[in-house]
Amino acid sequence: MTATEEAIRTVxxxxxxxxxxxxTSVVAFDVSEQLTITDIFLIATGKNERQVSAIVDGVEEALHKVGRKAARREGDRENRWVLLDYVDFVVHVQHTEERSLYNLERLWKDCPQIPLDIVQHEPEADDDAS
Known part of the structure; x- marks a missing residue:
């Protein structure tokens, strides 16, 4: 079994x-062959707790606009690793240090990576200073 087209579009x-x-480092893996509880893991990185929180809020807002609401949200108290469970996919937003430490890509390297047709934005010089 593979991830549904609808799940891929929503991810x-x-x-x-x-x-x-x-x-940064936004990647998605089709974990449907390995797990029965979800089809896709989406992973993204924020450079600090405030940015992790902003990414999570942005994801929730965008998905709300397409009629999706997270069934579960965990880790938002510390904003080091926030998990948003949408049942058919799970969003992991990790602080840079957690991303490096837990290395989810290594854990799911045998799962196919889902190509994401997205535009990555480069922060402006002023954004790096804050």
């Missing part, structure tokens, strides 16, 4: 929302 909306908030 692409979430991925673009993450990129719009300057999330």
């Amino acid at each position: 692409t909306v979430a991925a673009q929302a993450a990129a719009d908030k300057f999330g």
Whole structure:
């Protein structure tokens, strides 16, 4: 079994929302062959807790506009690794340090990566200073 076209389309909306908030290293894996609880893992990185929170808010807002609401949200108290569970896909927004430490790409390297047709934004010089 593979991820549904609808799940892939919706994950692409979430991925673009993450990129719009300057999330980096945005990748998606089709985990449907390995897990029965979800089809796709979307992973994005924020450079600090505030940015992680902004990415999460951006993803939730974008998905709300297409009629999706997270069934579960975890980790938003610390904003180091926030998980948004949409049942058919799960969004992981991780702080740079958590992304490096837990290395989800390594754990799911045997799963096919889903190509994401998104525009990655480069932060302006002033954004790096804050």
